[in-house]
Amino acid sequence: MKLLLTSGGVTNDAIRSALLAMLGKSIDECDALLIPTAQWGQPACSPQTVWMSTAGRWPGETGLVDLGWKSVGLLELTALPSIGGDRWMPWVQAADVLLVDGGEAIYLAHWMRESGLADVLPSLADTVWVGVSAGSMVMTPRIGPEFVDWRPGGSDETLGVVDFSIFPHLDYPGWDENTSDAARRWAAKIAGPAYAIDDQTAISVVDGAVEVVSEGRWTALNT
Incomplete structure (x- = not known):
């Protein structure tokens, strides 16, 4: 699987070019599946925010579904255990790209395991994973206690597909908890390499x- 781990999505030409290189063809030739599951575990999200993501209605933003895909479908992980892999696995295998929205990374990791999607990932060699915020953090070993909003006080361990952690939304306007100083304090609690990235930054793993x-700001931590 090819990973494009973003903080804010495909927000500039550099990130879009990286996406195109991973896809190996134009966006309008690609079939996508949107995974909004992480939002249900994040207290700041709601049915309204899930709808805005799936409908491409975030004010003033180009969302994951708005990039010009040949087709976009919805893959809700909480539903998958009730329908069985014989139905949903062909959908995943046929997709060129999985668009994984933000929210709560521990909740997302839970449902990736419960649904069986986590077990399928190693077989998806040519599939592109585009994560936003929690959709990126879920691929890391740990997210840090600061980002655990589902079952606070529980484990901050995620899937560990990559060997580094991600601090997203670096220096986001009005978010005092996402400053560079906060990122350094967060990194001191993470045993391993980490990146703090803003919404104009992505990490490509191929x-x-x-x-x-x-095209923005980022820093490597614990190097």
Whole structure:
């Protein structure tokens, strides 16, 4: 699987170019599945925010579904255990890209395991995973206690597909808890390499090679 781990989505030309390189063809030739599951575990999200993501209605923003895909479908992970893999696995295997929205990464990791999607990932060699915020953090080993909003006080361990952690929304306007100083304090609690990235930055992972793609601000931590 090829990973495009973003903080805010496909927000600039550099990130879009990285996405196109992973896809190996134009966006309008690709079938996508949107996974909004992480939002249900995040107290700041609601049915209204899930609808805005799936309908591409975030004010002033180009969302994951608005990039010009050939087709976009919805894959809700909480429903998958009730229908069985014989139905949903062909949908995933046929998709060129999985668009994984933000929300709560521990909740998302839980449902990736419960649904069986986590077990399928190693077989999806040519599929592109585009994560936003929690949709990126879920692929890391840990997210840090600061980002655990579902079952606070529980584990901050996620899937560990990559060997680094991600602090998203670096220096986001009005978010005092997402400053550079806060990122350094967060990193001190994470045993391993980490990146703090803003919403104009993504991390590309292809065949194990890690590359930061940015038109904004980012920093490597614990190096």
